[in-house]
Amino acid sequence: MDPGGTNTKAAKECSQQSNGEYTIKQSPVANSADASRELIVRRLAAGDKNIDIVNMDTIWTPEFAEAGWLRELKGSEQTQALDDVLDGPKASVQWKNKTYAIPLNTNVQLLWYRKDLVPTPPETWDEMIAMAKKLPAGEGNILEQGQKYEGYVVWFNNLVASAGGTIVNAEGRPTLGAPAVKAAQIIKDVATSGRSDPSLSTSQEDPSRLAFEAGKGAFLLNWPYVYAAARTDAETNPVTKKVFANMGYARWPGVNKGEPSKVSIGGANLGIPKTGQNPELATKAALCMTSAKWQAQEAINEGLPPVTNATYDDPAVRKVYPFADLLREQLKDSVVRPATPSYSDVTLAIQSSLHPPAGINPAKSINTLRDRLNILADGGMY
Incomplete structure (x- = not known):
């Protein structure tokens, strides 16, 4: 989704500024997050060499990192990717204290x-x-x-x-209380x-x-x-x-x-597949597309909150977001949805155990969810 054309403009300008070093071409995958994930998972698992940068939902990081599909960012690349980034978006690109993506935009309710x-x-x-x-x-x-x-x-x-609670630990075991x-x-x-x-x-x-x-x-x-x-x-x-x-x-x-x-953060990150044709160059391109200029433009033109602290003080951004300070305050205290490589199964277990809202029996429904999460953690199906 790029209705205001910000990512398209960023891709064009970053390509021009590279003086022929790289050219960024955008390819739409699917029209929903779930369908996009399924297609990307298939291609990454097959070692597809034609994907150099992945626009990732924030909840994909643990799964993709644990599978070994993403290039880890280290040194100056990591420093540049995380410079001035708020804690919530920063947590969404990290898994087991390592950085596997570059924050692009964020969101909180x-x-x-x-x-x-x-x-x-x-x-x-x-x-x-x-x-x-x-x-x-x-x-x-x-x-x-x-x-x-x-x-x-x-x-x-x-x-x-x-x-004050959590749903699962890093291994997908329930921590419900x-x-x-x-x-x-x-x-x-x-x-x-x-x-x-x-x-x-x-x-x-x-x-x-x-x-x-x-x-x-x-x-x-x-x-x-x-x-x-x-x-x-x-x-x-x-x-x-x-x-x-x-x-x-x-x-x-x-x-x-x-x-x-x-509250849970939303948003998107840019991940670099290991199987791409030139992961180092792809990282350089992704860092350009997430720079301060494009952070502000995504906020103004796409309605997507920026990940960097300083962008919330940009007068043009504050004009669009009169609630910029409140947004930044919540982002500092935000959390990621259950960080586990098995998130796609965890989210379905939550949905099936607690729906419909009016039919919830609080203690019984949470016990059901706990049992289902344990079955999944053991490698089974409920």
Whole structure:
């Protein structure tokens, strides 16, 4: 996805600046992250020599590194790749204390709320549910992503991390405890509060965004792109115009009072396959495409938050992101989704054990998830 053409421009300019040393050509893989991963895994496992740079989801690093597909960055390359990079994005390119990719862009969810309905944003999920219940049904809804897909795992992981817990260790063994049970309880509480959208169990990012723009909720948990989208839609839709005029933003709610939330990072990294034709040259090209200039351009033109600290102080970036400081603050405290080479199996286990949201039995559902994760860690199938 490059709707603003930033990566295309970066590829062209970096190629020109190399004085013939390399030429960067972009090749789309698939139209979804899951399909892209499947195709790339097949090609890397087969030793394909025609892939020099991989645009990677942040959750692919452990799997690809453990498989031995990625070139490790060392010395000056590692220094350049990680220079001024915030801790969350930095963690997403590392596995077992080694660096295997270059941070390209990042993302974290915020709390978006109606300032005309909620004068002060909630600090915790319990507070938010209580506030929602004081508002009329429909108007006071909490809009989240509850479909059985990766976005639902982000919600669960955010809650577990914010409660002080983790889901698995590096070997894929479950580390589920009281924080996971609390996380499951919160999801059930939202689903059964009378203040969740009727379509919660099938809702993804864009439907929840559009429901918020249509005035069907007081709270929205979603990525920063929703702000720019609402600003654009407000130009032609009078309902959205009112919503956008009263669109506030705050830190993603915590689980325990007085303890700030820790949310999952999104975004993308550039990995260098070992089997490429010239991995050293490919690394040089990737470093050019992730330089400070292109960090700012990705933020401004693509709506993708930058990974470097200094870019958040760029006036042009701050104009697009009036919530830049809040975004940077959350990124400093952010977490990666379960870092394990078996992530593709772990995420499916989470989805199948905790869906639908209203049907969760917190303790029983977490026990089921724990059993399934142990079966996977033993090499089995549940």
